[in-house]
Amino acid sequence: MSGYLFLVFVFSCLSITAADLYHGPETADSHKVDKDDFVGRHHGESLSKFITRVLQPNTEYLDKCGRTINKVAELMRSKLVPHKVAATIKGGSLGKGTAVKQMADADLLFPLGGISSVKELSVKLPEILKTLQSALDRSGHKVTSIKKTPFTIQFLISIDGVLQDVDLLPIVDLGIQHPTKENLKTIYTEMKKNENLRDYYMKCLSFLQVNFVKQQPPKVKSVIRLLKYWIKTKQHKLKSYGAELLVIKAYEDLGSPLSIREEDLAINVFGKLTDLRSLKVSWNKYFDPKNFNVPSAPYILDPACPYHNLIRQKSGGIDDKYVYLERDAKKILNVLKDQDYRSKRGEL
Template sequence: MGVSQSRYSNESSGPRRLLDDIRSGETLNQYIERIVQPDTAYLEKCNRTVDKLVRFLHEKLTPALRRLSSHQLRNVNVKEILKSGSLGKSTAVRNKSDIDLILFLNGIETVENLRDLMPTILRCLRELLNELVRSPNYPWARSIRYKKDSKFAICCILTTTDDYGNEDEREVDLLPAVDITHSESLRRIYDKMDSTDEDSRRYYSACLSRMQREFVQNATASAKVKDLIRLVKIWAKDRQVPIRSYFVELLVIYNQRRHPAQDFEIPDHVKEILVLLSECESMRIVFTDKYNPRNYRNTMNKDQPYLLCPANPFMNTAPSPADARIVARKAREVLPIFS
């Protein structure tokens, strides 16, 4: 049955302590309520920023693309802007949530066409963001700093302000995509991905983001499951555990499928997640809801940990072998708290 709430101890010191800001005698449920769960004001602030950015892109991107010299972009327009990432999947952590927007574009027929046009689209997006922070028409957008260059997205840090002059800094990723799942079967999409090289496959990732979001949303209807995801994300960030946010979501969902009770003790499932992470170097996890992974050339064929994306048989969300050793060590350091 696992450990109960009363058997969790947060009195340990040093590396065995789960999180430094857990108060003496505080249960994990109390900590989650005090620190982890995003409050209404925070979510409203995030959503206001997202809504303003989405309206700006809807208004500006299509005309900007049509002004370019490329005849291939003259008929391109914005079909939909999808809120992805932890905000879109409702697994956001208070004060720690980035903005991921998937820009589904009409007028681009294939992912291969998207790949060829991507440099021009990204330049256009960058120019629009520069206009956003320079124009007096958008006083809520104060400044922008660009992060690493990417062939697939615009990655930046956007500083905004509210009506009271309070500034907020947030990482923003804008990912152009083609909504291929509405025009092709998954089998055909996966077969195309299987026949191309690894770099070209990465252009499909954003195109499959709607399925990724729906998978997580459907599997985390329980508020407790969302809280567990948020808690593990905070632990990973606080302890510098080299795992991705999406990996945490999928690992918690995998564990929940093994123990599908809607009502469960948070410490029980934290311990189970830590056990899985302590064995990260030998992790072999797949979801077979949409595909049979053995039909495709993916990381199942490699001598490394894997937790495959349920929407993309070629996306391994697990850490690299070197990082998996770090993950396993950090998980083993805190497991004694739950013994």
């Protein structure tokens, strides 16, 4: 295992409302929408046009996010941080290519010398976080709302008049250049033996999560944006990464076609959300789930971590927050099916 430490920066735009996300012009037809449809979608508008108009981030927005990433990266490579920084890896929705307009987040992984193992990281992490907080205090940027968690420092930073949420997360370079089941086997064995280190290992494997989503085709990423937007505007609790994985699995269940309509994929995605008690999502790309304790349904198992269920439940049934998600999924599924039927008949 090479002696590097990574810092992951997770930043996102500030909290927004459904109204903030909608930028389309109002017309007479704009108001002829089903109350259960996507917020801001015009009457008869295809999902493709809606995604392009409302959800697809433009170049100006992506450039703004990129400048913030670069400024924070420069700070962590400065003398204010007493660690040697190597190359950076961009993750989050920007790195994966699944960012939604006004809802982007990014992870920046920084290899820093000095930490040789996950166990050493777990011991030194509190002191490392103090060092990072000190660097923020002396950075010259307007940094507010600093909060430390067991793994991160969370704060607001103002750069070029733009206020951003940022998370700093130190992790260790596991020394895996070309991940395969074989060279990851040792890591998963260590995770199985050391329950107290599993969360640390999971953070270190975040690059696998990025690569898994990043390689998906554009239409899949479009429906990922659609699902994230629906979750945000409906105020549901499904994590963004869980939403990404759910759409990918729905696409695979349709046979991973080279050409697919957003409507067909979205109907499959929301169909899965209407029956959570039967929802089982997993892969065997990096490990065989059967070799670990697979949870009972529902589960969306991280393809990079056998212990990370993105839709974890309390024992004894479905959590209330997911009951409401299931209910709303049935409503939007009915809308999608009805509009698709009428569109094919030329009624829209």
